[in-house]
Amino acid sequence: MSLAVDQLCHHFDAGRCRSCSWLGLPYDAQLADKQRQVAELLDPDLAWERPVASAQLGFRNKAKMVVSGSVDDPTLGILNPAGGGVDLRDCPLHTAGIQAALPVLAEFVRTAALTPYDVPARLGELKHLLVTESPDGELMVRFVLRSQEPVSRIRKHLPALREALPALVVASVNLQPEHKAVLEGEREIVLTEQETLRMRVAGPDLYLRPQSFFQTNTAMATELYERARAWTADLAPTSVWDLYCGVGGFALALARSGVAVTGIEISREAVASASQTAAEAGLADVRFEVGDATAYALGSTAPPDLVVVNPPRRGIGPQLSGWLESSGVGHVLYSSCNAVTLAKDLAAMPSLRPVRGQLLDMFPNTGHYEVLTLLRRR
Structure with missing residues (x-):
């Protein structure tokens, strides 16, 4: 049974996000x-x-969040036409585990002083947060950075993040230094002992590494x-x-x-x-x-x-x-x-x-x- 638009997403209803271009159709x-x-x-x-x-709703096992705003008030979501951040951390397309994790990760941006990347000004460090949830509820979190400068702070505060987010089993940094519309770079720095996320599907369990593709x-x-x-x-x-x-x-x-x-x-x-x-x-x-x-x-x-x-x-x-x-x-x-x-x-x-x-x-x-x-x- 189809749900009404206002039952699905208040961001779409308010015109803040039109990524789901067919949401108005039954x-x-x-x-x-x-x-x-x-x-x-x-x-x-x-x-x-x-x-x-x-x-x-609740079907997307991966969130690709543009990080914008400021250290004290980060937005996780998309950019508006002017290059400003639109916060979509409660996007209803994501799995429940991802929706619960994004506010915790926004707080981590503040704790670890990860300066969001300002696209128009070409300043800042943290470009994207990529979060994947397995069918077992475990999480992989990837920090896409412009340089290695914030890595030591992420390592320092990672134990506290894992305590606040027990489902987090794989964490990594991806380096994407270029100013262009590319989601991630070639170099990955894994920060946890575990490097793969177990994806239970029909047949043998699949394993997902930070730079591997899996259906969303x-x-x-x-x-x-x-x-x-x-x-x-x-x-x-x-x-x-x-x-x-x-x-x-x-x-x-x-x-x-x-x-x-x-x-x-x-x-x-x-x-x-x-x-x-x-x-x-x-x-x-x-x-x-x-x-x-x-x-x-x-x-x-x-x-x-x-x-x-x-x-x-x-x-x-x-x-x-x-x-x-x-x-x-x-x-x-x-x-x-x-x-x-x-x-x-x-x-x-x-x-x-x-x-x-x-x-x-x-x-x-x-x-x-x-x-x-x-x-x-x-």
Whole structure:
């Protein structure tokens, strides 16, 4: 049942934040509109399965908060058009644990004297707070700083923060010195003994390191991996590639069936996380490598029985699409967050056509989604 706008978010109602651009639409209308868009772009004649609905509130397991204001009165949220801070620490999209943690972290900004970064003036240190909650209620907190100057103060006051926030198990500093719209930098300084957050989903538990990607909606991620396993079970592949594998969600779900899986991912942190899961689960036939997905495919001598791709919004692009078209691979499982680029990729693979498709509402109240399609060679 859809809730009224004023029951969902007072920030939207007051015009302070319009990030959830579809919040004014009833939820059933949101799902119907997304389904219609996806079907029109991809294949209107396909017998699309019923969309998977999400909770409208409390689903986001990660908060990406811009820090602004002053040391004594910090704001955690977004910036307005003038570059000033809009405080959204009570944003109802976040999980309950994140909502409870953000006021504690705002107080820590004051205690540790972390000067918020002033974007118009290009002054200050603390740019973002990135907070992730696991299904077990444990937290990872990352401080995105312009320099290492405040690190000693964060270390000094970290024991008090952990006492005030017992769920905090992983804390780190990320250094992003440049003045540009980039969320984080390359260097990470882990401040706690524990370096990974355990993400319990369907199948083996996944591990999330500070610079690893994980879907922001844990419930929908679980649904996504379960469908991937169910949809490919009857295909009985003996070999699978999971390209753009991240922390291994698809690869590890499919490996439960005893199939040999190779996961390829550009992020070393993500590969380390995926390898840890595989080792703990005793999955001897799954391995993960650091590398570019397209380069790996183009450099191979023979295709596997099944290729899984879960690319960023830009899609897999013409090179990998062309390789898949000419490779002879029988099936491709394509998970996409952008049906426009998916449609372009499908046009470059005319021999591989959708035989199954489903929309999962990974991002309620916006025009975004995840769509899973199973492609079969004609």
